[in-house]
Structures are given as C-alpha cells and as structure tokens.
Amino acid sequence: MPYFDTASAAPLHPVARQALQASLDEGWADPARLYREGRRARLLLDAAREAAAEAVGCRPDELVFTPSGTHAVHTGVAGALAGRRRVGGHLVVSAVEHSSVLHAADAHEAAGGTVTQVPVDRAGAVSPSGYASVLDPSTALACLQSANHEVGTVQPVAEVAEVCAAAGVPLLVDAAQSLGWGPVEGGWSVLTASAHKWGGPAGVGLLAVRKGVRFSPQFPADERESGRSPGFVNLPAVVAAAASLRAVRAEAEAEAARLRTLVDRIRRRVARLVPDVEVVGDPERRLPHLVTFSCLYVDGETLLHELDRAGYSVSSGSSCTSSTLTPSHVLRAMGVLSEGNVRVSLPPGTTAQEVNGFLEVLPGVVAGVRATLGVGAPPAAEPVSDALEIDALGLRCPQPVIELARAIGTVPVGGTVTVLSDDEVARLDIPAWCTMRGHTYVGEAPRPAGVAYTVRRRV
Amino acid sequence: MPYFDTASAAPLHPVARQALQASLDEGWADPARLYREGRRARLLLDAAREAAAEAVGCRPDELVFTPSGTHAVHTGVAGALAGRRRVGGHLVVSAVEHSSVLHAADAHEAAGGTVTQVPVDRAGAVSPSGYASVLDPSTALACLQSANHEVGTVQPVAEVAEVCAAAGVPLLVDAAQSLGWGPVEGGWSVLTASAHKWGGPAGVGLLAVRKGVRFSPQFPADERESGRSPGFVNLPAVVAAAASLRAVRAEAEAEAARLRTLVDRIRRRVARLVPDVEVVGDPERRLPHLVTFSCLYVDGETLLHELDRAGYSVSSGSSCTSSTLTPSHVLRAMGVLSEGNVRVSLPPGTTAQEVNGFLEVLPGVVAGVRATLGVGAPPAAEPVSDALEIDALGLRCPQPVIELARAIGTVPVGGTVTVLSDDEVARLDIPAWCTMRGHTYVGEAPRPAGVAYTVRRRV
Known part of the structure; x- marks a missing residue:
C-alpha cells in the first residue's frame, strides 16, 4: 500500500530503528550525571551531536537538539529576535513559510513586533531582491525555508543570505524539507530541521545557531542543551536521528x-x-x-x-x-x-x-x-444573457467554480458571469480558473452577503 | 551493577520497550491525516490519552502530551498564570520545588510578576497554613510538588488544595516523582508529570488542566494537543509512556x-x-x-x-x-x-x-x-584559647567544617571558634554541624573577605 506523504512524516528508516533500539539500553540515563550510566549517555549524546553537526555543516557546539522541528523554529525565531531586540522589532518572512514560522511571526506581532511577508512568484519562489527591498535598519531577523513543503520549490537561500549579510541581518533557514537531501548552502545564521521528515524518529528537531549570532532563549532557564532546549534529552531518539541523517545522506x-x-x-x-x-x-x-x-x-x-x-x-x-x-x-x-x-x-x-x-x-x-459533483459537459444552450449572475452563496469549494464553468457557455463571447459566493476559496480559485481557461477575470466586489466575482468570456 | 538513581531517570520498563517497538510500525504517521496510516496513528494516540488520563484521574480531553516533564511544568505555570492575568501576577511556590518550577517562577518574576516561596520544616514538608498565610487576592497560581525529588518527603497536597480552593486560587501539582506510585489525591487544578521517571521513555511529559481552569498557552499557535503542546507528537514514545504507566501502577x-x-x-x-x-x-x-x-x-x-x-x-x-x-x-x-x-x-x-x-x-x-581529607581524631591538646579564629578562606566544602571540628577541641567548654569562610556552603553546613554535635551556633558576621561563622563549644 503506497504511502506518498513523506513530506508530512516519513516511515522510520531502518538505521533509525536499529540505532533507537540499541540506545534504549545505553541511553536512558541522565547525561549530566557522573556515574557510568550517565557517562555512557553523555558519550552517545556527544557522538550524535557531532554526526548531526557534520551533516548540517556547523560546529557541534552550535547545534542543540529540540523536541521537534516546531520547537526548533519557535525557539530559533524568538531567540534570534530577542537577541537583536535593541536593533528593532522587524521580522521578515516569506509568504510561503511553514505554519510554525508564520505562527511564530504572529506571536511576534501580537507582542508588538512588526512582520513583513516577502511575496513569491507563481512557482512559489522568493527573489533575493524581494528580501533586499524590505530589509531596513530595524530588521532583527529574516526567515526563509530551504524548500517549500507544499509545492517543493527550492528557494534561493544562498542569494538571500548574501542580501541579508550585506544588510547585517541574520537569516534563519527552515531546512525541514531538504536537510535529508543535503546541507543548506550559503551563509545562514540559524538553521532548523526536523528528524521525522528524513526518516528519523519523531521527537527530535535540530537548532543550529552560528557562533557570533546574538541569541537569547525566551523560556525559563534550563541547564540542558546550552540553555537552548529545556527538558530531559530524548537520547535514544536523538541517536536515531543522527544515525539516520547520516544514512539518508549516504543514499541521497x-x-x-x-x-x-x-x-x-x-x-x-x-x-x-x-x-x-x-x-x-x-x-x-x-x-x-x-x-x-x-x-x-x-x-x-x-x-x-x-x-x-x-x-x-x-x-x-x-x-x-x-x-x-x-x-x-x-x-x-x-x-x-x-x-x-x-x-x-x-x-x-x-x-x-x-x-x-x-x-x-x-x-x-x-x-x-x-x-x-455533477460536472459534465457545460450546457450547449445558446447564450441567454450578456451578464449572468449566479447565486452560489452557501456552496463550498469546488461548487462555485463548477457553477461558473457551467454558466460561462450561456453568455456570449465578451459577456460576463458574476458569481456571488461566501466561500473564501473562491477568491483564489476563480481567478486561477480564468488563467487556466483563458477567460478574463474582471474583479471582485463586496455584497451585503458574500462577494461578487466577475469573469468575462474569452474570445 | 546496581543503579540507585531512578529519581533522576528510570531504566526503560519492559512494557515501555515492547509498546515502543510495536508502535514504531503503526505510529509514525501524522495523526491529523485522514489516510489509513494517519487514522491508525490517531487511534493509538486516543488510546494512549485515555489510558494516561485514567491513571492521572482526569478526563482525556483535559490531558495533553508534552515533550518532557519540564515542558509540562513551563507550559502549565505560564499558561495558568496568563489565564488569570486579570486577577494579578502573584505566584506561590514551595521552597523545595523542582528547578523547572523555580525557573518558571524566576521567569515570571523577570517579566514583572511577584513570587512568594512557602518555607518547609526540617523534614522538607510545607504546611497548609504556610500556603494559607501567603495567598492573597492577587494570587494567580500556587504550585506544590506531590513529593520532593531530593529527600522523598510527601507533601500535604490535598490539604493545600483545600486551602487554595477556599481562596479561589488554582493549584498546580508537579507529580513527577509520585505519579508511578498512584494518582494525586485532592482537588488539584493543573498536574504535570514526566514519563521517564516511572520507566517510560524520555520525550514524554503529561500536562492535565481541569475543565474550568482558565488557561492561556504562551507560545505560538499550533493545532496539536489542543494548542497546549506544539510540534509533531512523538507517538511511539507516548504509547510507551501510557502503557508503562498502567504497568507500573499494577505493580505499585x-x-x-x-x-x-x-x-x-x-x-x-x-x-x-x-x-x-x-x-x-x-x-x-x-x-x-x-x-x-x-x-x-x-x-x-x-x-x-x-x-x-x-x-x-x-x-x-x-x-x-x-x-x-x-x-x-x-x-x-x-x-x-x-x-x-x-x-x-x-x-x-x-x-x-x-x-x-x-x-x-x-x-x-x-x-x-x-x-x-585528613579527618581523624580531633587533636586532644589542652585548650589554648577561649576564642579561636580559623582562616578557612579559599577552602571548599567540606574543609571549613573539618577545620572547625578539629579546632573545637582546642577551646574550653563555653569557648568559641570562629571560622572565616568564603564558601557559600558553610552558611548551611556550620549551623547543621552544630545541631548534630550539640554545639551552639552563635551566628555569622560579614568580614571584608568572606563571612565569620561563630560556634560555642557545648558543655
């Protein structure tokens, strides 16, 4: 039974399973303890950190393990913003970041910060100039994914990193979707990733912060993981994450x-x-x-x-x-x-x-x-009106577009169909349908109930 | 080789290992997905939540899984404080809470809140009246461990919960050390625990918040775990935690x-x-x-x-x-x-x-x-002085007390020994030594370098 949703969660890599099971025996004790079980745990933790750091392309002391990719992102964004609080409260993100980044940005905005979203083109890519145009002297941090989680588009990270470096702004790269395929190139400042995306176990994220990047964790003090990831380390999972990252890289x-x-x-x-x-x-x-x-x-x-x-x-x-x-x-x-x-x-x-x-x-x-859904050949009836209006209130996607497609054949070339809809998706899909079909999207207008979207039939 | 530090981390219970391995195959997918792998994961998650809730003594929808006991405490303290922000910013904790609670209290204080520590007796126990005397109309939350992690003393949780209820203050109970032995009795409002303390895997904490308790999570939005624990759930570990809790309870x-x-x-x-x-x-x-x-x-x-x-x-x-x-x-x-x-x-x-x-x-x-360390019989020499002073500057625990024990025989009964020390531990251990030995602890006085601790030889 084929599972084709590895971008959401990947089945456990055989190497991850092996490492996890092996370290259940050796890695359950507290690595901060000095007795033999603690020392064994510490050795495993140090080795895992070295392996993961090598795969990321950073120093071991720049890397900490978090309980998830989401924790890595939340900690990374909040810590980098707080570290540059004196510079200002401006955060730049792309419009297509993972929800964990956008939610962190929302939290920053709710706390009084400002957020600018950099738009993408129709392929889902940002442009370096898009970043350059919104960085300002108050920008504390910029974020960019290495590749998009929904459409797979790879972002120009190295180029955006150059733009950020020129402006003196640190760049956080969410590498969740790409780290299994290779290291992130370019001069990033903070990097986050998630092990269960590359076939590692759940419960492990990576947070790398380059030396010299101002960083101030925003949670109660904790001695573990350089103060950047509180709580007892899930060591068997960390060992499995590092081992499987090395394994998937060898096959990448x-x-x-x-x-x-x-x-x-x-x-x-x-x-x-x-x-x-x-x-x-x-x-x-x-x-x-x-x-x-x-x-x-x-x-x-x-x-x-x-x-x-x-x-x-x-x-x-x-x-x-x-x-x-x-x-x-x-x-x-x-x-x-x-x-x-x-x-x-x-x-x-x-x-x-x-x-x-x-x-x-x-x-x-x-x-x-x-x-x-009753989608067939559109009615071949002769045009009945130059300007037809369809009441699609209460209908949910894809019905408004289906109604539109049915109706467009009933107006003459150059005539218009107006769809009255209260489905938020119509705002996106009606213009997209026009682009696909070659019709002209005239625009939208608010109505007492819903929004009227008007389309002109193509020649 | 006997391991006697289970209060720090317990070796994996056989049931935890079994459950973990079984759910590596069934529990790696995203439980929020609608396809079969996701539905299987959801079933496992629901069953684990029901089992854990039953052991805690709460409803399944009152319980979420966090990545560690520390996360449960940090989230619980911050969420309960924020939920009652309008009441005030006063937090009450016992003086012997786990560092995760005290660090959360420090963070609250750093953010402008106030914190009162309830003292303990020589056995390490708080008294309900100790809580009653410090609750005030601005108290947003009180915290008390179910049992102390360092000396094992069980706290009067049910009585303190009554005191808190009478004052309308929610009580957060850190049950990390006791949950494997049995449910926490009494009317707690928020409860936290940590699976690796009862033989479950690392990477799982429990956070239970009673219905009706005002609670406002203090991190970026996330749809998982009722918005109270962000990040992809570590499902195999959660399943193992719930199964092992049930197992240790059966043997408790x-x-x-x-x-x-x-x-x-x-x-x-x-x-x-x-x-x-x-x-x-x-x-x-x-x-x-x-x-x-x-x-x-x-x-x-x-x-x-x-x-x-x-x-x-x-x-x-x-x-x-x-x-x-x-x-x-x-x-x-x-x-x-x-x-x-x-x-x-x-x-x-x-x-x-x-x-x-x-x-x-x-x-x-x-x-x-x-x-x-050179501890032998104290010198049997005749008393040489009525008031001896020892320079123990630069010496670390236990040397100052060793020096004191040596010197006390050299002063007559009723004579004094003054120890000059810059070791912070001396402040605790010199009076404790006097109690053990029956000598009179006279008191301390600051000196240009260090502190002078004076002891009078017993009759």
Whole structure:
C-alpha cells in the first residue's frame, strides 16, 4: 500500500530503528550525571551531536537538539529576535513559510513586533531582491525555508543570505524539507530541521545557531542543551536521528536522481491524463521527491478519501491546515488553483510500479469525484444573457467554480458571469480558473452577503 | 551493577520497550491525516490519552502530551498564570520545588510578576497554613510538588488544595516523582508529570488542566494537543509512556511495600554504620523508594565517584544542580547538612542483596574519603584559647567544617571558634554541624573577605 506523504512524516528508516533500539539500553540515563550510566549517555549524546553537526555543516557546539522541528523554529525565531531586540522589532518572512514560522511571526506581532511577508512568484519562489527591498535598519531577523513543503520549490537561500549579510541581518533557514537531501548552502545564521521528515524518529528537531549570532532563549532557564532546549534529552531518539541523517545522506544522491525521474513522470503524465489540472511549483528548482497538482471541479478532501480507498496516501493543501476550510496559504501566495489539490511526496525506495499504479487510478478517481459533483459537459444552450449572475452563496469549494464553468457557455463571447459566493476559496480559485481557461477575470466586489466575482468570456 | 538513581531517570520498563517497538510500525504517521496510516496513528494516540488520563484521574480531553516533564511544568505555570492575568501576577511556590518550577517562577518574576516561596520544616514538608498565610487576592497560581525529588518527603497536597480552593486560587501539582506510585489525591487544578521517571521513555511529559481552569498557552499557535503542546507528537514514545504507566501502577502497591522495607533498612543502618551522618527527609510520609543522607567531613562529588567505582550509581544534592558548587536549594530550605550528600532512589525490582551490598561498602567508602581529607581524631591538646579564629578562606566544602571540628577541641567548654569562610556552603553546613554535635551556633558576621561563622563549644 503506497504511502506518498513523506513530506508530512516519513516511515522510520531502518538505521533509525536499529540505532533507537540499541540506545534504549545505553541511553536512558541522565547525561549530566557522573556515574557510568550517565557517562555512557553523555558519550552517545556527544557522538550524535557531532554526526548531526557534520551533516548540517556547523560546529557541534552550535547545534542543540529540540523536541521537534516546531520547537526548533519557535525557539530559533524568538531567540534570534530577542537577541537583536535593541536593533528593532522587524521580522521578515516569506509568504510561503511553514505554519510554525508564520505562527511564530504572529506571536511576534501580537507582542508588538512588526512582520513583513516577502511575496513569491507563481512557482512559489522568493527573489533575493524581494528580501533586499524590505530589509531596513530595524530588521532583527529574516526567515526563509530551504524548500517549500507544499509545492517543493527550492528557494534561493544562498542569494538571500548574501542580501541579508550585506544588510547585517541574520537569516534563519527552515531546512525541514531538504536537510535529508543535503546541507543548506550559503551563509545562514540559524538553521532548523526536523528528524521525522528524513526518516528519523519523531521527537527530535535540530537548532543550529552560528557562533557570533546574538541569541537569547525566551523560556525559563534550563541547564540542558546550552540553555537552548529545556527538558530531559530524548537520547535514544536523538541517536536515531543522527544515525539516520547520516544514512539518508549516504543514499541521497542516487535516491534523488531516481525519485526525480519518477516525479518528472508524474508531472508529465498527470498533465496529460487528467483534464483540467494544474501542476504547480517550479519544474526545475525543486525537491526531488515532491510534486503538487490541483484538479478543477474537485473537492480535495473527497479526492484524498477516494485515493486512500484506492490504496494511496497523499495529502492536500497546506500540510498543517488540511482540517480547515481555508485554502493553503502557500497556494494562495502563489496565486494558483487550490481546489482538488494533491501533494505527492515519495519516500525513499518508492518504485516505478507504485508510481505507475497511482497514475493508472488517478484519472478515474478524479473523473469519479467530478461525476459525483455533477460536472459534465457545460450546457450547449445558446447564450441567454450578456451578464449572468449566479447565486452560489452557501456552496463550498469546488461548487462555485463548477457553477461558473457551467454558466460561462450561456453568455456570449465578451459577456460576463458574476458569481456571488461566501466561500473564501473562491477568491483564489476563480481567478486561477480564468488563467487556466483563458477567460478574463474582471474583479471582485463586496455584497451585503458574500462577494461578487466577475469573469468575462474569452474570445 | 546496581543503579540507585531512578529519581533522576528510570531504566526503560519492559512494557515501555515492547509498546515502543510495536508502535514504531503503526505510529509514525501524522495523526491529523485522514489516510489509513494517519487514522491508525490517531487511534493509538486516543488510546494512549485515555489510558494516561485514567491513571492521572482526569478526563482525556483535559490531558495533553508534552515533550518532557519540564515542558509540562513551563507550559502549565505560564499558561495558568496568563489565564488569570486579570486577577494579578502573584505566584506561590514551595521552597523545595523542582528547578523547572523555580525557573518558571524566576521567569515570571523577570517579566514583572511577584513570587512568594512557602518555607518547609526540617523534614522538607510545607504546611497548609504556610500556603494559607501567603495567598492573597492577587494570587494567580500556587504550585506544590506531590513529593520532593531530593529527600522523598510527601507533601500535604490535598490539604493545600483545600486551602487554595477556599481562596479561589488554582493549584498546580508537579507529580513527577509520585505519579508511578498512584494518582494525586485532592482537588488539584493543573498536574504535570514526566514519563521517564516511572520507566517510560524520555520525550514524554503529561500536562492535565481541569475543565474550568482558565488557561492561556504562551507560545505560538499550533493545532496539536489542543494548542497546549506544539510540534509533531512523538507517538511511539507516548504509547510507551501510557502503557508503562498502567504497568507500573499494577505493580505499585506490592513494589512500594517491598522497597519501603529496603529503604527503612538503609535509613536505620546508615545511621548506625556511618559515623557523623544525618538521614534527612520525613521518615514516614515519604516516597517508598527514596532516601537521602548527608555525611559530615565528606565531599559529595568524591563520595559519588568512589561509590561509582564500587559499582553503585547514586546522586547528590539537587538533581539538577549537581554540577554547580552551591548547595542544593532543597537541603538549604530544610536547614539540614548538605555536605557528603547522597540520594539513593531504588528502581523497581531492586533486591535486598543489592541494598545489602551497598550498605557493606558505604562505611568504608565514607571512611576512605574522610581519610583522604585528613579527618581523624580531633587533636586532644589542652585548650589554648577561649576564642579561636580559623582562616578557612579559599577552602571548599567540606574543609571549613573539618577545620572547625578539629579546632573545637582546642577551646574550653563555653569557648568559641570562629571560622572565616568564603564558601557559600558553610552558611548551611556550620549551623547543621552544630545541631548534630550539640554545639551552639552563635551566628555569622560579614568580614571584608568572606563571612565569620561563630560556634560555642557545648558543655
């Protein structure tokens, strides 16, 4: 049963399992103690820190283990901001960061700080000039992911780091999605990562802070992990995390090449096999194992459910907001279609057969969902009006777009269809649908109930 | 090789190991996902929460899993204080709380709050009236451990909870040391615990917040664990924690009776076999598996080192400050001797043979350390002066007390010895030595360098 959501959590790497089990016997004691069990634990902890630091590309004393990638991000952002409090309270983040970074930014704003979001292009990438234009003398910290968790686009980290260095602003890089594939290049100041994304166990994050970066942890004092990560270290998990990072790195080049080929096949064939689909994210500068596409006239949750029934585990929308009704902030920032969104992220070892199986069932599953939603050929009736208005209030994604698609054939070329909708997703998906279809998106206007989105039929 | 420091970290319980290994296969996926791997993880998480809640004595929706006991305490203290911010900023803690609670109190004070420490008696226990007398209309939260981590004294939690309830103040109970032995009785509002103290894995804390208690987590938003514990849940460890809590509870009554007998033997025989020793902590209202004593004229770290060489792993002083030169805040608050301090905490399954072996080597080890430090019979010389002053500047514990013990025989009955010392430990240990020896502690006076401690020789 293929599991294609490794960007959310990867199954435990065999080396991680082995290291975890071995260190359950040797690594349960307090490494701060001086007796033999403590000394053994300390040796394991030191060795794990050295291995992880080597993989990150930093000194062991620059690296601490946290209980999760989220803790690493929260601690990293708050600590770096507090360390430069005298400089100012301005934080810069990209619009497509992981929710842990954006939530840390929200907390900073709630505490009186200011936050600027750097926009991305339609492929999901920031530009170095985008960062350069918003750094100012009060900027305490800039954050940028190494690669996007939802669409796989690799960010120009080294270039942004140069821009930040020129402005004297430290750069925090969230490397959660990429660290298993290789070290982050360029002059970052703070780096965060999460072990369960590379096949390590849950319960381990990495936080690296370069020497010389002002850093002030924002929680009660604790002697452990240089005061940067309170609480008893989960040593067996830390050992397993470090061992598996080394193991996946040893396999990374070959595995990346193999998975890149499989993902290329998905990108090409999805576009060919599924009507009305948009494959999103940069086709070249991207993670090797991840591809995302959106299907018009399809409800993402139903699509996931049907793919799950067919034996394929994939995710949809933002990795951390799939339970909400709002569209993924990443897709919104990119300005691409969000309805019927599917993220496929292949774990190491995924076979061509598994990918082929997925590509075989996908078109039928999408067609099935569309049939359930009543999507057929749009009515071929003669145009009845120059300016049609559809009441889609109360209808949820993808229904407003389905109604729009049905209606567009009933107005003459140059005529308009206005969709009245109170579904937040319509704001993103109606313009995206226009782009895909070649119609002109006229704009939106508030109404007493909902918003009116107007589209002009293409020539 | 007997390990007698289970109060610091317990070896993994066999049930924990079994549950951990089983759930590595079933519990690695994101429980928030809707596909089969996610649903399996969700089932495991729900079952673990129900089991843990039953052991704690709360509803499952009142309990969240944190990455450590320290995280549970930090989150619990900060969340409860923030939830009652409008009431005021007064926090009440006992003087013998775990450092995680005291550090959280320090952070609260640094942020502008006020903190009152409730004193303890010579056995290490607080009194309900001690809490009653310091609660005031601005008190937002009171904290009390269920049992002390260093000397084993059980606190009157139920009575203090009544006092707090009468004043309308929520009570946070740090149950780290006792939860494996049984639920905390009385009307607590917030409860914290740590799995690796009962034989569960590292990486799991418990935080229970009773319905109706105002609580406002003080970190960036996160959807997991009711917003009270950010980051990806370490599910295999959580499952192992819940399973092992259930298992140790099933064995608790019989094991407590067995270990209580062994600890009673240590209490009696240490006092008989080792000269100049003080067994501290309440002899009756105490944890079943833990005993602490202090040996005059002995350096704690050397003693631990020698016991380790003899095959016994024990700890000394405060569990979290053993690397510092200051005496344990617990022993200081109790006003008992801190030098040559040893904490013995027996893991379940400890045999009488192991304890007997420890009692056989201990007197020789203590005598050996004393011999190294030059402690012998005090000089039998005739009194030479009515008021002797000893310069012990620069000498570290236990040397100032050793010098004092040597000198006291050289003054007549009723004469005084004044020790000039710059070792912070002398302030605690010289009065404690007087209590043990029956001499009168006259008092201390500041000097340009160090402090002068004066003792009058007993009749």
